[in-house]
């Protein structure tokens with residue numbers, strides 16, 4: 353079941369993001385750009401400063417008309433993959449459900465980028 357879901361997300365990702373911005377063989381570069389953005393924008397995206405980027409925070413930035421289109425594409429990727437990213441590291445019982453931490457980003461992108469090294 354989770355494999356089917358991953359397949360759909362991959363298709364969505366390629367359609368909605370990569371194909372609009374970069375050739376397919378540059379997908380790893382695109383992922384790197386998203387990673388850089390997520391790191392740099394972490395404090396901005398985490399509007400309430402609790403150390404977790406939450407779904408409603410991503411949605412708020414996506415709806416904000418002051419957010420540049422390029423950033424919106426990055427945010428869309430984060431929203432589409434939020435659960436997978438949030439689950440990359442288990443922070444324990446104190447963690448915010450579905451919230452993305454810096455550690456999550458690090459672990460998630462390491463994993464995803466490793467898939468491109470074939």
Ligand SMILES: [Ca+2]
Pocket residue numbers: 398399400401402403404405406409
């Ligand atoms: Ca937050």
